[in-house]
Amino acid sequence: MQDEDILVIRLGATCDLADVEEQQIYAGKVQGFANFGMFVQLNDRIKGLVHKSNMKTEHREKDPIIVKVRQIRPNGNIDLEEVQIQVYQVQNIEKKSTTIRINDLGTRVGKTVAIEGEVAQIKQTSGPTIFTIVDESGTQNVAAFVEAGVRAFPEVELNDIVKVVGEVMKRNNQLQIEAHVITALTGDDETAVRVRIDTALDARAEPEDIPLLVKSEVIESLRPEMKKIAKIVRKAVFTAQPIILRHHADADGICSAVAIEQAIIALIRESGADFDADYYLFKRAPSKAPFYEIEDITRDLDFSLKDHVRFGQKMPLVILTDNGSTEEDEPSYKIASVYDIPFAVIDHHHPDATIDKYLIAHVNPYHVGGDFGITAGMLGTEVARLINPKVEPLIRHLPAIAGVGDRSEAPERARYLALVRDQYSEDTCKNIALALDYEQFWLRFNDGREIVKDILNISGNITRHTKLVALLVEGANVMIEDQMSACMPHVVKRELPNGAKLFLIDVEIHAHKFTFPPPGKTSGEVHDRLCKANEGSPVVTIGFGPDFAVLRSRGVLMNIPRMVRELHVEIPGGGISGGGHLVVGSIKFVEGMRNTVLEALINKIGGAQVQK
Numbered sequence: 122m123q124d125e126d127i128l129v130i131r132l133g134a135t136c137d138l139a140d141v142e143e144q145q146i147y148a149g150k151v152q153g154f155a156n157f158g159m160f161v162q163l164n165d166r167i168k169g170l171v172h173k174s175n176m177k178t179e180h181r182e183k184d185p186i187i188v189k190v191r192q193i194r195p196n197g198n199i200d201l202e203e204v205q206i207q208v209y210q211v212q213n214i215e216k217k218s219t220t221i222r223i224n225d226l227g228t229r230v231g232k233t234v235a236i237e238g239e240v241a242q243i244k245q246t247s248g249p250t251i252f253t254i255v256d257e258s259g260t261q262n263v264a265a266f267v268e269a270g271v272r273a274f275p276e277v278e279l280n281d282i283v284k285v286v287g288e289v290m291k292r293n294n295q296l297q298i299e300a301h302v303i304t305a306l307t308g309d310d311e312t313a314v315r316v317r318i319d320t321a322l323d324a325r326a327e328p329e330d331i332p333l334l335v336k337s338e339v340i341e342s343l344r345p346e347m348k349k350i351a352k353i354v355r356k357a358v359f360t361a362q363p364i365i366l367r368h369h370a371d372a373d374g375i376c377s378a379v380a381i382e383q384a385i386i387a388l389i390r391e392s393g394a395d396f397d398a399d400y401y402l403f404k405r406a407p408s409k410a411p412f413y414e415i416e417d418i419t420r421d422l423d424f425s426l427k428d429h430v431r432f433g434q435k436m437p438l439v440i441l442t443d444n445g446s447t448e449e450d451e452p453s454y455k456i457a458s459v460y461d462i463p464f465a466v467i468d469h470h471h472p473d474a475t476i477d478k479y480l481i482a483h484v485n486p487y488h489v490g491g492d493f494g495i496t497a498g499m500l501g502t503e504v505a506r507l508i509n510p511k512v513e514p515l516i517r518h519l520p521a522i523a524g525v526g527d528r529s530e531a532p533e534r535a536r537y538l539a540l541v542r543d544q545y546s547e548d549t550c551k552n553i554a555l556a557l558d559y560e561q562f563w564l565r566f567n568d569g570r571e572i573v574k575d576i577l578n579i580s581g582n583i584t585r586h587t588k589l590v591a592l593l594v595e596g597a598n599v600m601i602e603d604q605m606s607a608c609m610p611h612v613v614k615r616e617l618p619n620g621a622k623l624f625l626i627d628v629e630i631h632a633h634k635f636t637f638p639p640p641g642k643t644s645g646e647v648h649d650r651l652c653k654a655n656e657g658s659p660v661v662t663i664g665f666g667p668d669f670a671v672l673r674s675r676g677v678l679m680n681i682p683r684m685v686r687e688l689h690v691e692i693p694g695g696g697i698s699g700g701g702h703l704v705v706g707s708i709k710f711v712e713g714m715r716n717t718v719l720e721a722l723i724n725k726i727g728g729a730q731v732q733k
């Protein structure tokens with residue numbers, strides 16, 4: 122054989138032991154020395170030993186060397202001998218790895234594969250670097266190791282399109298790829314993969330067209346926008362974008378958010394992410410005020426930015442429900458827009474048109490001729506079914522609880538109640554709503570994910586659900602009775618020019634403070650009692666403190682947000698803000714202007730039309 126016919130193999134970075142053949146000649150590199158010989162690397166992952174009896178010349182570390190494989194031992198050790206040839210042909214060998222979809226990885230355990238996708242997260246552990254890769258079919262963690270705690274492939278960045286070649290492993294029942302190489306694609310390669318993934322993801326994220334739980338013209342008209350939000354949420358889940366779900370901290374807001382929470386968590390789990398991904402990719406949080414406060418956005422931003430820096434996460438998608446459609450939310454949206462955080466809103470508060478420029482989607486019954494009677498819990502549950510129809514059995518009773526909790530007078534309330542009548546009577550729904558309000562009072566800013574599931578009978582432990590709700594209702598009622606016995610004797614009555622009966626209660630001095638029920642609910646309870654006592658008459662109740670008032674009304678056609686805006690202009694120095702629903706809302710002012718503001722407010726109420 123002529124020297125020039127001798128073939129020397131150079132193994133690529135992706136090759137492993139399976140690519141090494143006995144009697145074959147390889148190009149290698151001297152790695153180090155021992156008493157009995159020297160170690161030679163055939164690539165970064167494969168090394169063999171040249172026994173000193175098989176060494177032909179002197180070498181130093183990192184010298185190129187040509188070796189022949191004498192033997193591959195059963196334990197994987199490779200015996201080499203040095204060969205000296207001057208003329209030869211080099212053949213580069215790369216691992217033959219076909220590019221496959223992430224959801225096909227399960228059939229390739231132990232094999233070397235290639236996947237292409239977008240880098241959705243880069244997390245440095247004390248061991249390997251974990252890259253989360255997303256393609257059109259799923260999400261996959263890829264471990265890459267150079268040295269403990271050292272970032273592997275530092276040139277690869279978040280949102281890059283990459284090709285990963287590695288071995289499919291099973292760790293703790295979860296698939297993982299141990300990467301040999303991760304290459305960031307550029308130019309046409311990158312564009313082709315990105316377009317392929319985007320197109321497929323877009324189709325995959327499209328929600329199924331399923332009928333509503335009940336007949337409703339208003340909700341049916343909202344279907345396109347509900348589908349839009351469902352698609353945005355599905356896409357966020359499929360691309361491992363964190364989701365923050367914010368909601369008003371009352372029974373309606375909780376029902377809406379919990380329905381969506383169940384849909385999202387189930388979808389995260391289905392999409393093959395980590396066992397705890399539903400904790401780091403999803404967060405539900407109540408907003409204390411009936412809007413998205415600066416305090417809320419500040420917390421959300423603070424955590425998101427830290428997660429972004431610390432765990433290499435994407436910036437979140439924020440969903441607001443039973444909140445988010447009024448001018449009061451604007452300051453927070455402005456802050457969020459600095460960071461390009463996308464917002465989608467599901468709300469039934471009277472929307473201010475100025476808000477829509479901050480939102481990527483907005484479901485609101487007022488947009489299609491409906492009103493607040495279609496509660497956030499009804500809308501949230503329907504959106505949740507579009508996000509993930511499989512969770513329907515868990516959440517189909519939530520709209521009934523929400524409707525009762527928010528005192529909806531829309532025909533849909535009765536339809537949602539009828540849907541679950543077998544298991545949940547109207548009184549049961551009322552009790553669950555009260556239990557939610559009471560528990561949220563103690564939870565304060567926490568979401569109480571698992572406790573709330575028990576209250577809503579989602580955990581599947583009906584004994585615990587029944588016991589817990591009964592106990593919470595009992596506790597709530599004791600405290601409500603206590604509050605009512607203290608404040609009812611102090612209610613002041615006035616007759617208004619329009620025939621409405623006005624009742625005033627100073628909740629600051631005639632009610633217990635910092636306890637349950639808080640001022641808003643206290644005023645609501647007072648109002649309910651007075652409505653009963655004044656059957657047939659229009660009734661307005663104002664519960665006020667030093668710098669706020671809470672309004673409830675029956676049979677008076679008010680527009681609280683508009684009254685607040687007018688008062689803001691009419692009373693300079695009143696420091697007036699507020700809003701809410703048309704007939705249930707609140708107003709804030711400066712303490713020194715209280716009497717002026719309240720009298721002006723009462724004047725407006727007295728001029729409003731009453732229902733005959």
Ligand code: MN
Pocket residue numbers: 369373374443469496497498527
């Ligand atoms: Mn509501």
